[in-house]
Amino acid sequence: MGKLVSTVFVTLDGVHQAPGGPEEDPSGGFDQGGWSFPYGDDDFGRFVTEVFDGVGAFLLGRRTYEIFASHWPKVTDPADPIASRLNALPKYVVSATLRAPDWSGTTVVSGDLAKEVAALKERTDGELQVHGSAALVRSLLDLRLIDTLHLLTVPVVLGAGRRLFAEGAVPTRFRHTGGRVTGSGVSIQSYDLLGTPEYGSYALPEDA
Numbered sequence: 001m002g003k004l005v006s007t008v009f010v011t012l013d014g015v016h017q018a019p020g021g022p023e024e025d026p027s028g029g030f031d032q033g034g035w036s037f038p039y040g041d042d043d044f045g046r047f048v049t050e051v052f053d054g055v056g057a058f059l060l061g062r063r064t065y066e067i068f069a070s071h072w073p074k075v076t077d078p079a080d081p082i083a084s085r086l087n088a089l090p091k092y093v094v095s096a097t098l099r100a101p102d103w104s105g106t107t108v109v110s111g112d113l114a115k116e117v118a119a120l121k122e123r124t125d126g127e128l129q130v131h132g133s134a135a136l137v138r139s140l141l142d143l144r145l146i147d148t149l150h151l152l153t154v155p156v157v158l159g160a161g162r163r164l165f166a167e168g169a170v171p172t173r174f175r176h177t178g179g180r181v182t183g184s185g186v187s188i189q190s191y192d193l194l195g196t197p198e199y200g201s202y203a204l205p206e207d208a
Contacts, residue, residue: 001121001122001124002056002057002120002121002122002123002124002125002126002127002128003121003127003128003147003148004059004117004121004127004128004129004130004140004145004146004147004148005051005054005127005128005129005130005146005147005148005149005150006129006130006131006133006137006140006146006148006149006150007048007051007129007130007131007150007152008132008134008137008149008150008151008152008164009036009132009152009154010151010152010153010154010164011035011153011154011156011157011158011161012153012154012155012156012157013157013158013159013163014163014164014165015035015158015160015161015162015163015164016132016134016161016162016163016164017030017033017134017161017162018030018032018033018034018035018161019033019034019035019036019037019132019154020033020034020036020037020067021033021034021037022034024067025063025067028161028162030160030161030162032158032160032161035154035156035158036152036154036186038184039154039155039182039184039185039186040184041182041183041184042183043180043182043183043184043186044152044182044184044186047152047180047182047188048082049081049082051129051150052081052082052085052129053081054126054127054129055085055089055126055127055129056089056090056124056125056126056127056128057089057090057091057092057120057124057126057128057129058086058089058090058091058092058128058129058130058131059092059093059094059109059117059120059128059129059130059133059136060091060092060093060094060130060131060132060133060136061093061094061095061132061133061134061135061136062093062094062095062097062098063132063133063135064131064132064133064136065091065093065095065098065101065103065106065133067132068086068103068131069101069102069103069106072086072087073087073103073104075087087104087105088105089105090105090107090124091103091105091106091107092106092107092108092109092120093106093107093108093109094109094110094113094133094136095108095109095110096110113139113140113143114143114145117140117143117145118145121145130146134162134164137149137164138164138165138166138169141169141170141172141193142169142170144193144195146193147192147193148177148190148191148192148193149174149190149191149192149193150188150189150190151188151189151190151191152186152187152188153186153187153188153189154185154186155185155186155187171196171197172193172194172195172196172197173193173194173195173196173197173198174191174192174193174194175191175192175194176189176190176191177190177191177192178190
């Protein structure tokens with residue numbers, strides 16, 4: 001059974017929208033796309049390559065799928081560690097409206113998300129990886145389906161854009177499993193999902 005692993009880019013103020021370029025996702029009038037690009041150094045590239053080394057299949061939200069499908073099929077170098085896997089391995093896109101995806105190897109997932117994803121994990125040899133797809137990631141976290149979250153925090157504050165964790169997210173506890181900081185200052189931290197948070201108090205007990 002494969003693990004469900006999510007890799008998400010966020011800013012210091014929690015924005016995940018359009019990390020890769022100005023045209024990636026301007027919805028809601030967002031005009032600061034491409035904020036992760038200046039930080040894409042060799043350390044950053046090595047981590048992404050490491051992640052893709054463990055993939056068995058991809059699970060993507062509709063918006064991220066369309067961004068990927070417009071770019072990666074054009075990258076045909078078999079030595080490219082990202083393009084070669086994205087183009088060759090199974091891709092599952094969660095959508096209620098997509099009917100006939102053009103990207104080879106794509107299957108649309110439109111039924112009960114919990115049941116469908118549990119079945120995909122069961123039959124995936126290697127990691128079932130989610131890249132971007134923040135709305136999907138939040139749903140999967142709320143359903144307790146994600147096993148590992150790689151959170152890449154870029155040292156920039158935007159003050160606008162969609163946040164990864166918005167008001168109403170299901171309270172969730174994680175265990176830190178490893179991390180590093182790239183030469184350009186991106187904090188790459190990995191967490192395994194544990195469940196419900198634990199609580200306590202620093203207040204001093206009242207004198208007896």
